[in-house]
Amino acid sequence: MECAIAVIIVVIVAQCGAVPLASPSQEELSKAQAYLSRFFSDVGVSAPNTVWRSSLDSFDETLRKMQKYFGLEETGQLDSNTIEVMARPRCGFTDVPRYGHFEGRPKWHKRLITYRITEYSPDLSQSDVDTTIAKAFKVYSDVIPLDFKKIDSGTADIMIKFKARDHGDFAPFDGQGGVLAHAFSPGEGNGGDAHFDEDETWTLTSSGANLFLVAAHEFGHAMGLAHSQDQTALMFPTYQYVNTDNYRLPDDDRLGVQATYAIPDPNPQPTKKPVPKPVPEPEPEPDPEPTSEPPPDRCNRYLIFDAATTIDGNLHFFKDGHFWSRGSNWDGITLKKIDSVWPGIKRVDAAYEYKPDNTVIFFEGDHYWGIRGNTVLPGYPKPISDFGFPRYITKVDAAVYVPFISKTLLFVRGKYWSYNERRGRMDGGYPKRINKEFRGIGLSVDAAFANKGYLYFSSGFRQTEYHYNRRRVIRTLLNSGWMDCK
Template identity: 65%
Template sequence: MEGALAAKTLIVVVFAALCGAVPTTAPSQEDISKAQDYLSKFFSDVGVSAPNSATVFRSSLESFEDTLKKMQEFFHLEVTGKLDSNTLEVMSRPRCGVTDVVRYSHFDGTPKWDKPVLTYRITDYTAGLSQSEVDTTLAKALKLYSDVIPLDFKQSDSSAADIMIMFRAREHGDFSPFDGKNGVLAHAYSPGEGHGGDTHFDEDETWTLDSTGSNLFLVAAHEFGHALGLAHSQVQSALMHPTYVYVNTEGYKLPDDDRKGIQAIYGVRQTSNQPNPNPTPRPMPESAPDRCDRNLNFDAITSIHRRLYFFKDSYVWRRGSFWSGIRVNKIQSVWSGINKVDAAYENKKDNIAIFFEGDHYWGIRGKTVLPGYPKPLSAFGFPSSVAKVDAAVHVSFTGRTLLFVGRRFWSYNERWGRMDRGYPKYISREFPGIGHEVDAVFENRGYLYFSYGSTQKEYHYQRRRAVRTLSNYEWMAC
């Protein structure tokens, strides 16, 4: 049995132990020991290829400093080879336990399932949720993949199901025992015969459907990615990024990086495989989102020529003077060739607006797209791991543009046309009171407005403090 298990790839979700206060002086021996353990698990060539293989750092080719530099480069930290406070903080985050790689990645040999329908069986349920809640949640996690690839999933009671799922504590028969609460969350095997695809959850954890405890949907969706053949991604917003972070699961769709990775293995799912002898009816015109919806959230916000533009899906609202009201248009009808805007800002000095869409950006003057665009994000100075910009704002009195990606942000020097040194930095540290992530941000009358979800923080930049909380719809003349 042990030999058969060693032939599969085991993937583990780990909550790394917190290091306590972040050191500001030389690292202690305890810090160094924890760092060595971290690097041996996630950045050595030994890896965790099998449940019965010891993860011990024994590389004669790489020193501790060289391996630490590799880790710092992966997480876009300052590459010093020194165990500084930022590096220790990253090491303390919850994460998955397989060796780290860049972008989406596949296991060696790209293992996959060669059948159109995969069966799965849940042999042991958690006591923290009802059986129906577990069934529904796991089916929802699998649907993330069946929505985008030609592979369907069917729950079965058969002992011959392709993917066997269980909730067990400690030793559970696969030579990889769980370690109790707040340690390893779950593990899964890559595709293949025998134990291939099998997924196990630690019953000592508190499994929930919200932000408390361990969110079953997010952990399961990550593990099922491994069970289908995905390894880890360096893209922070990817489901397969090694760091585990809770996000709002309502309406959650497979992020672009994960979608591209899984489609590279299985192909793209067609919307319908059934012949349709009848002519396709003309689709009903898409209606603009309700601007007075109390749960309204924005993709991007910016000022252009003293007017505020609010972007949502394929629409843009323009707010001029108080008495001119709100006008709505399709983005495409205003700026030809642009369908959606993820982030936007205006550099008033140069009379140019920059629109970010996916992995590229556009230069805009008025309603005209400037020649030479779109350009890739790398031309802006972003590393290859950044596949999307969440928010952007030009701070006029500093001459800097702030660009937000996940929980961090960059500072761009417009005068010199390059990123400032020392970035990215963490949003929550540099902008206390606004939270960890930003959907949209803009400057108005000397304040910055950070929008996340349906609310936003009015922020005094020079005093570094949040002044008040607003609802997004309050800008919509409702």
């Protein structure tokens, strides 16, 4: 998913009249911190005079970024204008300058894109919703060589629904106001899907949330557009009503989407006269084949971990036969090949640290290894059936030892088991469904680890910080947020 994306539109920000706040209240600081963490930082922002373990920028620095983005005075301090902008309904996706594209520039690789509306809003008639959604898609088909077709059954490229709060994806809605809707960038599965918060009042006028404007913005994300810093752009992150009669895509958005879906020249003309082909030179010897795959890019926004765990106080993140190690003092990232440290182990699918006996378990396919420091313990590998898995389980997706309960959670596809470390056997009553027992973390888990009192669950390139005792998601992160990337 390319973010919990919400609504947008053109907004003009006041440039003067800001009233400084001599001493912002704790509630104002908390709201500002949450806003900056969600929209202007990949991993979180610390408030003044507090320590936030995942902060890569200070509160003041990040606040200046936000103020610059919206054309406010860059004071790094909360004032009335800054708080007013933070309070506006907006899109849940992070902000970038001018028109932007998602990392890797995802796009649709076919001309006909289907869409289906599975759940409607009671605020409008079904025919009004159908007409408005079609009109929002037409904004794009007017300027790029894509066609959009509504279907009434089966799975479409873009699935659309109106739902409130937790609605089965990685980003529950927050009630009326705030995030109005969100969408996914182009791709398989959820790619392109758009969800609208049913707690909003959907209208076709200037009152409530205008469905056409919100949908047109979200479909921009579904086409591969990120946010724009141009305040006249449809893809500007905050919502404000504009006249929708004869609406045309603003220039900034048009240039952005046309840069992705180039319009071919129907009558191309040669720019040079043809010249005779030269006599071919002897072909050079081909370069030797590379001896190994290039290391993974830790700063790829769409980074997906194979596994993650702590080892002797340091965080370790595994990917494609390599691992990154991050020190407890956030003193930089090191990259190494797994088998250069632990000979015989080529890949790690899941991992966890059992601190009582200072042992780390690496899962690789249908077997597992015991590790202590940089040493592979004798007697390994062993079959994962030793844990008590049924024979049809041939791979573990993720694992994490939960010190509060002295048990290890083992994730396989959409289910998980609980392993009692003290008794050396699985608990009864398992497996259980992930989405029922850990609401909000996703349908599956690719990697999991415990850090400073929280559990972290990665699903795709996104991650949730989870409070186990409260059984609630604290916030949503990106995997790459741990990688010290600018």
